[in-house]
Amino acid sequence: MFRPLVNLFKSLKFKYMSMFVISLSAILLFLLMYGNVKQETYELHEFKISPKTVRSLKTVEDTVKTEQEKKRIAAEVTPFYQFNEEVSKIRQAIAASLFDFIIEAKEENEKSAADTEDGAEVKTKSRSEQIKEIRQKLKKLEEEEPNLRLTDDAIISLLKEDPSDLRNMQQELTKIIGDELSKPIRSGDLASVRYEVERKLRLSDAIPSDQLQTLITLGRSLVVETETINRELTDKRIEEEKNAVEPTRILQGQVIVREGQFIDSEIYRQLELTGLLTNKSSMKPMLGLALFVLFLSVIMYMHFYTWEENKNRKKKALFIVYSIFFILVIMMKLISLIDKEFDVQVAFLFPTALAPLLIKLLTNERMALMITIITAATAGIMLQEGYAAIMQMELTLYILFSGLLSLYLLGNNGRRSNILRTSIGVAVANILFIGFYLLMTQSNYELNELIFYFAAAIASGILSGALTIGLMPFFESGFGLLSDMRLIELSNPNHPLLKKVLTETPGTYHHSVMVANLADAACESVGGNGLLARVGSYYHDIGKTIRPTFFIENQHGGQNPHDELPPDKSKDIIIAHAVDGAELLKKHKMPAEIIDIARQHHGTSLLKYFHVKAREMGQDVKEADYRYPGPKPQTKEIAIISIADSVEAAVRSMKDPTPEKIANLVKAIITDKLNDGQFDECDLSMKELRKVEKVICETLNGIFHSRIEYPE
Structure with a gap:
């Protein structure tokens, strides 16, 4: 059923054909997988009743809640206060300066009055001029400290006092201010400190009663904070506390709204945030899946691009790999559709070793290893259950480990019995993995669940082998x-x-059986396909069944039909057995490799016996007329079969074969074929020819060994 596709692309270069097939397969894979990664959305409305329970399909940060929490923490952070010792000194200096200005103005005016009494022409200043002068001196101070503004009445009242009384008041005020401001004072403490300053001023004997209110006003205004917030350190502390806040997350699987619950604005916001609303579905899963498929396609392309193999074989392998891969993907799709209907993971029934077994038997182990990894990754995404973040990791590992193990268990033996043994080994491995899975989940399972999981593990292994055997013929x-x-x-x-x-x-x-033994052993020694050589040898002379008596091994009674035939007729009959054999095999729909062995095992070698006989009879013959039509052996297996065929016939005709005679004969036959150019079109090296020669000699010595003479 796949042959028409293969024939369609035979004429294309592998590079372009592989790009087309891989690209087309990538699109198909994306379409098959999209339904498994597409996030489920709901038609829900704000301020309505939810018709179903909705859980978050992923873990997302609730930035609004996180920011609210940070603001709350920032508001609760205790500010970093810093005490300033200089405040007390500065406030005392300000208090002293106020009195200094008044005392200075008063002393200057009194000096002017004394000079006038002594006859000097010095004019005393009026009270208004004094106030103006003091106000001028206080201007800069009042600009910096607006609360320290003295009224004109207060200035006039103070100017009436003696300088000595003013100094006493100055000292008392600065002392009280200095005592109170030497302590840590925050904004909340200002009222109590101002009250304390007022109380001390009222109790002081150095303050005249008529000046008490002025000093109380002045003293209260001088009280300021001595311990203020260090904004830089406080902001740093706030930032540290905010950074320490764990982000508020809506967890994967968390219930956002229950069936029958009212959807308020907060719930609706969370539904929007998690992309669960129909109008808020995200494109991210689609883009992520596209990257995943692209990644797999690049790996597949690079694998085939770097594989040094015949182009036709690479084309076949490409179709085989993708055919098997999509069979598995369709299986995954079907399992994913029914898995939701069960409380257990039905996906554990997936035939874990099917891909590696089929690919290895049909292509090679390297290809099987690659497809095992790709299948495991794909299954992890397609067989997700519940709320897996990206892929169902336990299923990915389940398929990966079982697939890798199957490659080791299968080895190079593709017999049905070995495939079944491999599937049993895979079943045992699956059971061990299931045990690991059940123990690691730390959940309590019912007996029927345990029975299902272990039965699934066994079924997965057995199915892998059974499906491999069943699908191989197709x-x-x-x-x-x-x-x-x-x-x-x-x-x-x-x-x-x-x-x-x-x-x-x-x-x-x-x-043919003797040739098969020789060819099998020789092929194995040079890395060839010994089994192909053995089976091909069984059929290589099938053409002799058409005219059996014309071949010496089938003649009995000493009669040889060729004795009565001219050399050219005998030549045609002998040469025909290769062509007839190929046609007979083709008629029975035998594999192309077996047909090639029948057609090519004589290559273009010369029928020396009949060629010489014709020349002895005086016939003018051409050597080319007595050669097989070919083609020459195209593979090392066919080349080795041609050697084994000639050697077996030659050794069988020897009298008293000894190891030395056998060795000389084998070497002569191989040298003759080599000089005749029969190995020019196959990949058999000189080093490999030496190995073939050695193995054939050893095998023949085992067959034609000396026997003891039994007494009569």
Whole structure:
């Protein structure tokens, strides 16, 4: 069912085809995942009754509440007060200056009066002039201290006093002011301090009764704060306290409004803040999902871009990976739709190892590792339950750990029995993870819940293996792939074509089995696919079943049909077995790799026997006419099979084979094929040829070992 898609893109360059497929898949993945990340919104109205209970789907900071809390804390912070010792001295100096101005004016006027009595022409100042002069001196002081303004009557009253009395009053006032202002005084203490100054002035004997009210007014106005707020330090303390305030948050899962509750302005504000209202839905999840899908697509592209492999194989792998991935995504989507209907996490039923098992069997382990990680991350988002912040982390780890373990358990053996053993191992791993999950949640579970979770863990593992076995044939036939499982099926002696070889050409069957043993061992030694070489060897001479008696291993009684045929006819019959075999395999819809082995295992090698025979008969023959049509071996597996095929036939015809004879023969055959250019089109190096030679010799020595002579 996938073959039409593959054929459609065969003509495209892999770079452009992969970009198109990955981009198209990214769009499809976004559409499938969007419903799982889109935030649920509600049609709710302010000052209405809520029709349902609404919980916050995320944790968000309530900035309004946080700011209110900061203001409350700031208002409760005790100001930082600082005592100023200089205040007392300054206020005393001001009090002293007031009296100094009056005393100075009075003494100057008295001096002028004395000079006038002595005959000097000095004019005394009038009372108004004295007041004006004193007012002029007090001007600057009154500008800085408006509360210290003396009335004209107070000045006149003080000017009537003797300078000695004024000095006594000056000393008494400054003393009282100095005593009171030497203590810490805050704004709230001013009234009581002023009262204390007034009380002391009333009790003082140095204050004339007619001047008492003036000094009381003056003394009260001189009282100021001595301990004031240090604004810089206070602001710093306020800032520290505000910074220490924990932000007020609406927590994930927190009930904002219950069913039947009145939606007041505060609740409505919280609904707006969390984006739960239809008209306030956020675009952030959509943008976040787009970045996630882009990230996965880039990883996928880079993985294929850096993979050094045949372009056709890369194209197939690309379609296989995305086909399997979207099968899993659809599974996730279905699970996410039904998961809400249950109190337990149905998502634990997801076949955790399906992706890595299928991808490894159909492509390679590196690809399987990548898809395991991507599948786990995708499942964490799509299978969210409740109020997971970004992804359901326990499910992500569940799929990731099980998938990684399945790769190690599977190894390089793709047999059905091994896949089932792997699925059982995955089930055990799932049980261990479920145990970890249940213990870490520290919740109390009912017995039926525990049974479900452990049953889900087992089902997940078994499903992984069962679905892998079930889906493999579809991918193999759809993409023309040859997996280990398919190869094992083809190696069954009960296969119709193998039965045909066994019954119709028993000699060829025995020869094929011997070639299979040699090719399998040799391929494994150079990192080739030994299983493919073994199974391909079983079918490589299937064309001989069309004319079995024309091949020496199937001849009995010493009669050889070629003795009665001209060399050119014999040549055509022998060469035809490669072409006929390929056609027969194609007719039975055998994998392309097996067909290629049948067609290419002789390459373009020369039929020396019949070529020489024709020349001996005097025929003018061309060497090219006695060569197989090819093509030459395209893979190392086919090249090794061609060596094993020639070596097995040659050694079987030897009399008394010894290790030395076998070694010389194997080396000669490989050298001859190498010089004939039969390995020019495959990736078999000289170093690997030496290994192949050594392994084939060791295998042949084991087969043709010396036997003891039993007595009669």
